[in-house]
Amino acid sequence: MKRVFGVFGDPIAHSLSPAMHNAAFSALGMDCVYHAFRVKPEKLEKAILGAEAMGFGGLNLTVPLKEAALKLDCVKPDRLAERIGAVNTIVFKENEKINGYNTDGSGAKQALQESAVEMRGSKVVLAGAGGAARAIAFQLAADGAEITIINRTEARAIELAKEISAAALPGKVEGRGLSGLKAMLQDADILINTTTLGMHPNTETTIATAEELHSDLTVFDIVYNPLETRLLKEAKASGAKTVSGVSMLVYQGAEAFRLWTGIEPPVELMKKTVLEAFKA
Numbered sequence: 330m331k332r333v334f335g336v337f338g339d340p341i342a343h344s345l346s347p348a349m350h351n352a353a354f355s356a357l358g359m360d361c362v363y364h365a366f367r368v369k370p371e372k373l374e375k376a377i378l379g380a381e382a383m384g385f386g387g388l389n390l391t392v393p394l395k396e397a398a399l400k401l402d403c404v405k406p407d408r409l410a411e412r413i414g415a416v417n418t419i420v421f422k423e424n425e426k427i428n429g430y431n432t433d434g435s436g437a438k439q440a441l442q443e444s445a446v447e448m449r450g451s452k453v454v455l456a457g458a459g460g461a462a463r464a465i466a467f468q469l470a471a472d473g474a475e476i477t478i479i480n481r482t483e484a485r486a487i488e489l490a491k492e493i494s495a496a497a498l499p500g501k502v503e504g505r506g507l508s509g510l511k512a513m514l515q516d517a518d519i520l521i522n523t524t525t526l527g528m529h530p531n532t533e534t535t536i537a538t539a540e541e542l543h544s545d546l547t548v549f550d551i552v553y554n555p556l557e558t559r560l561l562k563e564a565k566a567s568g569a570k571t572v573s574g575v576s577m578l579v580y581q582g583a584e585a586f587r588l589w590t591g592i593e594p595p596v597e598l599m600k601k602t603v604l605e606a607f608k609a
């Protein structure tokens with residue numbers, strides 16, 4: 330009988346995860362299917378327990394459920410998910426508690442690694458202090474990066490930096506406002522945008538322009554709608570290396586796939602499938 334996997338969220342109709350995971354299952358000849366389910370936060374616990382009762386293999390959780398999942402008694406988050414404050418992957422195993430993980434940080438790390446970007450000791454400017462920034466910042470700190478979190482609301486950046494410092498990870502971290510970005514970037518190796526700047530429909534907005542960037546930088550925008558954001562265009566114009574948000578989308582999904590199945594997923598095929606779904 331087919332093993333069922335799925336993504337819960339609201340809205341969820343435009344999720345690219347079903348296409349990505351079904352392509353992987355099918356390429357590996359696995360008798361599995363992945364479906365999107367619209368679930369409201371107040372029904373999340375029932376939905377997760379229902380999925381467990383029906384023998385699902387695993388789940389992804391997306392907006393607005395990732396933080397809510399952490400508060401449920403039925404989900405046991407691992408340490409990283411707990412620190413981040415959000416669960417995006419659920420694993421069901423027979424006779425075990427329902428385990429919760431967060432693969433966003435690992436997805437970002439692998440997207441950077443794909444571009445041969447070294448994390449240890451590198452200087453990273455991380456723009457934003459929301460959920461995605463939290464996941465990436467904890468991962469980067471664990472990997473020994475020197476992180477400056479910059480955010481429109483400076484207090485949020487400072488608070489996140491404090492939390493990460495308290496976790497005593499190898500990396501160094503500080504929080505600041507958005508001013509003086511050009512000077513900060515002069516000295517940096519990587520700029521990561523986790524803010525909503527540049528995201529459809531505000532496609533003309535950007536955290537930085539070519540004039541503030543330089544050719545020794547790697548610029549990673551986790552926004553993937555549009556595929557090439559204004560920031561990535563500005564980065565190309567400045568001669569910087571670019572990493573697109575699609576890579577993170579695929580790698581966080583691939584990491585979830587590994588957690589569910591223990592099998593190495595066909596990452597290139599998953600990426601191709603996502604890019605084709607964008608064109609459709």
Ligand code: ATR
Nearest residue numbers: 457458459460461462480481482485523524525526
């Ligand atoms: P997510 O969970 O996807 O990271 P979020 O928690 O809503 O999303 O965070 C959005 C981020 O984009 C925040 O860092 C936000 O800055 P504030 O903390 O000041 O709200 C940032 N952001 C949104 N609109 C912005 C804008 N116009 N200029 C600069 N930063 C912006």
